[in-house]
Amino acid sequence: MPKDSFYTELHEKMARYSKALSHPARIYIMDFLIRNTSKCCYSGDMAEELPIARSTLSQHLKELKNAGLIQGEINPPYIRYCINRDSWEEAKRMFSEFLNQ
Template sequence: MKENLIKDIFTEDQHRLARIAKALGHPVRVYILELLSRQSCCYSGDLSEELPIAKSTLSQHLKELKDAGLIQGEIEAPKIKYCLNREKWSEAQILFKKFWNE
């Protein structure tokens, strides 16, 4: 019962902003977003060459960004091509601007 009351307190924008903020909560994910914002797309293999982390760790970071809707992946066997989800990225910018201006 108490959990339902807590859910009712928060707006949909607050939930979305918290999800995006969680996805931005690690410097590797911020780096990936900055990289993808400067180019149209990037293959996971290219990212693993650029970042000094295990491929499994990179996959976890990419999954977190994808689950938040900030990036999208497309399988081009044997690689996966990742791109910034421009629509969700714009939505995130609007949510953060609204948050900082309140």
């Protein structure tokens, strides 16, 4: 079913990525994951640094996951999060084209 919208797929996608990054906690999380690609990044690692409840952090992680920017590798009871490289590359490309056109 083709997207029934006035806006282009590109515009919708840009807006979706932007929205995912529109909260300082989520910027923090992405920053954390980017700077620690080698480390295991558990929810708890970030929860210790961030001044928000664990359930709230969990929601932010879910939103980033829904936007496709991150993924969680389940290893109960831990969940190791990391950047979704494909989406991240796409986001990079789109932002860079948009910003530098």
